[in-house]
Amino acid sequence: MISVEGVQVDPRHWIGGRRISADRTFPDISPIDEVFLGDIAAGGASEVDAAVAAARSAFxxxxxxxAVERGAILRRVADGIDERREDLARVETRDNGSLLRSHRRGVMPRVAMNFRFFADYAEKLSHPDLDVRGHRERITYDPxxxxxxxxxxNAPLMLATWRIGPALAAGNTVVLKPPEWAPLTASLLADIAHEAGLPAGVFNVVQGTGAEAGAPxxxxxxxxxxxxxxxxxxxGVIAAAAAPNIVPLSFELGGKSPLxxxxxxxxxxxxxxxxxxxxxxxxxxLGAxxxxxxxxxxxxxxxxxxxxxxxxxxxDPRDEKTDVSALVSRPHFDRVSGFVARALTGGARAVLGGGPNAELGGLYFSPTILVDAKPGSEILTEEVxxxxxxxxxxxxxxxxxxxxxETRFGLAATLVTGSSxxxxRVSARLDAGTVWVNCFFVRDLGAPFGGNGKSGIGREGGTYSFDFYCDVKNTVFSPNGWKESSHG
Incomplete structure (x- = not known):
């Protein structure tokens, strides 16, 4: 066990309803002060094989x-998240550097909602029968x-449960590979799910890097x-790897959204x-x-x-007064710094910021606003x-x-105008999966979310999630050929 902000976190994998140790580990570093938090189990092909086998056995x-029986368990998971909201908020803040106040007030309540919403939705999910020349067509959603x-x-637990919730509600089992730069709350979720009575093998967590755990x-x-x-x-690498097995994919990717x-x-x-x-x-x-x-x-x-x-x-994101915290890791900090440095060399001008925060040091990058960038330049076209x-x-x-x-992405766009x-007119012409008009980041979980172009494949949310996580079946019943009498 490792202690993070006074919370005990198990750094091992969770496979088949039990903790699995690893011969190899990787270090988890907090972006707040670049302090070592602990060694995390480093999974590979053997752990992935075990997790998939456990999930297939439990399926x-x-x-x-x-759906009602599954929903009862998933609502208990949501209750457990609510009960441990403060622990989850403190651990994720330490792990990825996001604001503690945001985790307390918005992120962790949304994590619990991801389970409750899709548990409720699965119970009501249906499609009206169709009638074709007297034949009845029944559409069902099969696991x-x-x-x-x-x-x-960047939002490890919220974005994980946004997928875990509907996948489990649909009747699927899950193998989660959390991010190596912020893995800890996935482990806590495994504890919460187990305590809520989720059967062994239904939810599995394999820690590790993308190359060693994600690839297999x-x-x-x-x-x-x-x-x-x-x-x-x-x-692109993932799509190529999954292609031989003809596995349906849902991708939420980058953005370069306009305001x-x-x-x-x-x-x-x-x-x-x-x-x-x-x-x-x-x-x-999806930021603009x-x-x-x-x-x-x-x-x-x-x-x-x-x-x-x-x-x-x-x-420090643990301070209620903080608005902007550190970047998640040293490699990512260097990447952001490189984008800005190249933009300035290329003729852009910083009217605010323009580099690391000299007073704080570490992974703190000053809020930056650039003008006069050349059309088509990297800073205007690539995701920073x-x-x-x-x-x-x-x-x-x-x-x-x-x-x-003018972007290869199409995740979102935000429009501000006083004219209805x-x-x-403009919202209809914008190439984006989501357009916000005079608002930002407002969305019902039943609405579709996803991107156009290089921003992704598919949509999730409401029925759109179940369209992906289910095998949608059409059964056609003829009015003829029945041998039993009308009395059964």
Whole structure:
């Protein structure tokens, strides 16, 4: 066991309802102060084989339960998450550097909701029968089998349970490979699920790196669904590995989303939405980091955003006053620093920040706003995944839409305007899986979520999740050929 913020966390794998030790380990380092937290079990092909075998063994019994029976267990898991909300919040803050106040108030309640919502949804899931020339067609949602889930470090528990919840509610069993940069809350979830009565083998956790644990999981012939959240290059490797087994994939990948601000907008609202993009130190895939502002208000918008962002408090995420914390790891910090340095060398100008925070040191990167970047340059086209915004200007609606869509990504877009007719026109023209109009990050769990272009494959949420995690069956009944009498 290792102690993190006074919470005991087991660093071993969870396979088949028991803890499994490992011959090899990898270090877990906190981004807050780069302190060593503990050695984590490093899994490989043998652990993946064992986890998939356990999941396959548990599948028939779990799948045979009714949605109501499965839902009762999943709601107990949600209750356990609520009971341990403070432990989960403190551990994840220490592990990935996100704000403790955010974990307490928003993230961990959402983790519990991921189980409750999909447990409820599965119980009501149905499709009306169809009638075709007197034949009755019945559509049903059958459990698919073993689901492999690989999740990122920026919101590890929330993004994992966003997939685990519907997969289990659908009757599947799960093998989770958590992120090596923030693995700890996945282990706590295994404890909570076990205490809630989730049968052995239904949920398994294999710790490890992508190369050693993720790779054998993605190519394993025993998995039936694969959900991955992460980068575009890694998704390409995963897709190639899964292809020989014809495994259905759900990918939530990167983004380079625009914040499109028109001259007729509520400027206070636009500034609020712009500054909100510094949440989680910019380590948010759907963040709107490209500020596209109509020329008539660009000067005032820039001045106000810079002033507001300059007032953000950079520091320890455990302090309630902190607004922006550290980046997750030294390699990622160097990556973000490289993006900004190359942009500045290439002619961009920093009107705020522009580099590491000299006072704090460590992995703290100053909130940064860049202007004058050359069209098509790296800083405008590639995902930085850090606290770095760019500002560009446009003359009219057509140019604004064109600039917004000049990206290979299409995860999200945010539009700020005071005109309802413009909102309808522009939102229809934006190439994105989700468009927010005069708001940001508002979404019901029943709504579809996913990206266009290089931002992913498929949609999840509500029925869309069950379309993926289930085998959807159509059974056609003829009105003819029955031998029994009308009395049965």
């Amino acid at each position: 028939p019994t779990w799948a045979a339960l009714s 698919a089998g073993v689901t492999a889930i690989i999740t990122p470090w 999981l993605t190519r394993h012939p025993g998995i039936n669904r694969l959900s991955f959240t992460g980068s575009v290059p890694t998704a 499109l601000v028109f001259g007729d907008c509520d400027l206070d609202l636009a500034v609020d939405l712009a500054v909100e993009q510094f949440d989680n130190a910019g380590q948010v895939c 980091f490209r500020m596209l502002v109509q020329q008539s208000i660009a000067e005032e918008f820039q001045a106000r955003v810079v002033a507001r962002a300059r007032a953000l408090v950079l520091g 995944f850090g606290p770095v915004l760019t500002i560009q200007t446009f003359a009219d609606e057509d140019e604004g839409v064109r600039m917004a869509n 007719s413009r909102a309808e």
